[in-house]
Amino acid sequence: MDTLRGLGEISMGSRLKRISEYLMRETQIVYDTFSINFDPYLFPTFKIIKNRNGVTNTEINNCLRTTQPATTQTINKLLKKNLITYKEHEIDKRKKVFYLSEEGKKLVKEVTPIWESIEFIIKKYTGFESQSLIEHLNILEAQFEEKSFSKAIIEDIRMKDFKDTINIVQYNNKYSNHFYELNIEWLKTFFYVEPFDEEVLSNPEKYIIDKKGYIFFAKLNDAIVGTVALMPKDGVYELTKMAVSPKHRGYKIGQKLMQHCIDFAKNLELEKLILYSNTVLENAIYIYRKYGFIEIPVEKDSPYKRSNIKMELKLTPLKS
Template sequence: MDALRGYGELGLGSRLKRVSEFIMKETQLVYDYFNIDFDPYLFPIFKIIVNKNGVTNKDIQNSLHFTQPAITQAVNKLNDKGLIRFKHDDLDKRKKIIHLSNHGKRTLMKLEPIWKSIEDVIKEFTLENSSSLIEHLNILENKLGSKSFSETIIKNVKIYGLQELNIVLYQEEYVRYFYELNIEWLKTYFYVEAYDEEVLSKPKQYIIDKGGHIFFAKLNNEIVGTVALMPLGDDGLFELTKMAVSPKHRGYKIGQKLMQYCIDFAKNMRLPKLILYSNTKLENAIYIYKKYGFIEIPVEPNSPYARSNIKMKLVF
């Protein structure tokens, strides 16, 4: 039994401290994995130095509201690691201005994809809705206990920091991936409807030949995801549809990259809007659609998908 959870709101401070220490420890494992000599506790002060073209200890204190001894200790550690350099102020020689050193700039280039991955994983782990901070902490700690925080970050960095993901256009050689990826996704979350089977089996007939577009996410010469812009009628309306990602590559924002590509592509085509059909049980997907600007509209009685109970549109 977790005693801290039993304390409810009285244990909030201790719970936050425990989560913080756990995340710091896991983040250190990530830095160590990539052989980066950096301490996660130095992040806030290092980031202030990165963001400003010259900063003093007082500037850092005003920005972060840390104690002066804590700032001095962190600055000394950054200096010991060779990540910063000092320059005397032109007007007041007693004042030292802190800048990144050349080594600090090189280290920053290694850290940035890791920070992006950490940010994405934190968003993923804290995406659930809750009615209180304590309930949200329970959800977060459950996820931290069931899925390795550090390993998830490392996998993300490998995909988005050290490897190249390309979005490529429809080619006949990719047709089987369009079918297989979508069929797998449908069987995992729902079931394959007759309309799905028809469109997925004949994408050229139903999408390409009608002026639509199919895109594929390609990672190291492997097709790992797909999505389509399918025309509906003759009035320029397109459906964002048939998005699927390989099971072993889910959780790395590939679907979001495909969706962003479709949105940018639609804007370049000067389309007035996009629509999509989904199901409210896909809470994460609905959240992401809304984040990208989609709003809910009524589902027509003769919707092409029996499983769909929500329709959304994005107006440009």
């Protein structure tokens, strides 16, 4: 039993301290994994010096609202690691102006992709609604228990290294279970499974392939990580059944699948594509519009009960 969690709001300070210490330990694991010789506790001061390109001890102290001894101690550690250097202040010779050293600039190039992944995972782990801060902390720590902060960051960094090696492959019946499982997981996460979904997903050859439709898969090494379909419907093709595995979301795999479908449709000299969605999926709608889809009326006999928006993309054939 987590006694600290059971104490509720009165334990707020201790909870925040525990989470802070956990994040620092986990971030250090990430640095060590990628052979980055850096201490996460030095980050705020180092980042200010990097951003300001010439800043005094007092200015750093005022920015961070820490004690002068604490700021001085951090600066001394950065100096000892040869990550920063300093010059005398042009007017007040008693003051020192701190800059990144050449070693510090080199570190920035190495560590920036890691910082980007740390920021991405923090947003992913904290981007949910709650009724109070203590409830937010409860959910946050539950996520850490499910997958550690360091593991999530390391996976994100390695995924970025692999994203350019993702290949789009056409349907093969050996992938039919992936088509079903990826889509069912997505539907259960964001909506619910309708009878029409179950029927189509269980029989992709009958409802899509045999009707001259197409199914594509995003393949990372030997793993299927995403799928999408172009399904014939009333003389046009519907872009549908797009799903990406949970651990691979956030790497634009869905956009890569969609672009492949658009290019494929242009090669077929199709005039347009349609899709059905729901406005609660704000990010998805934003991406559809980014690719040129525009909203059109939803017919009364729409095959999807959850759909409240229909979109269309007029196609221009690719130049040969």
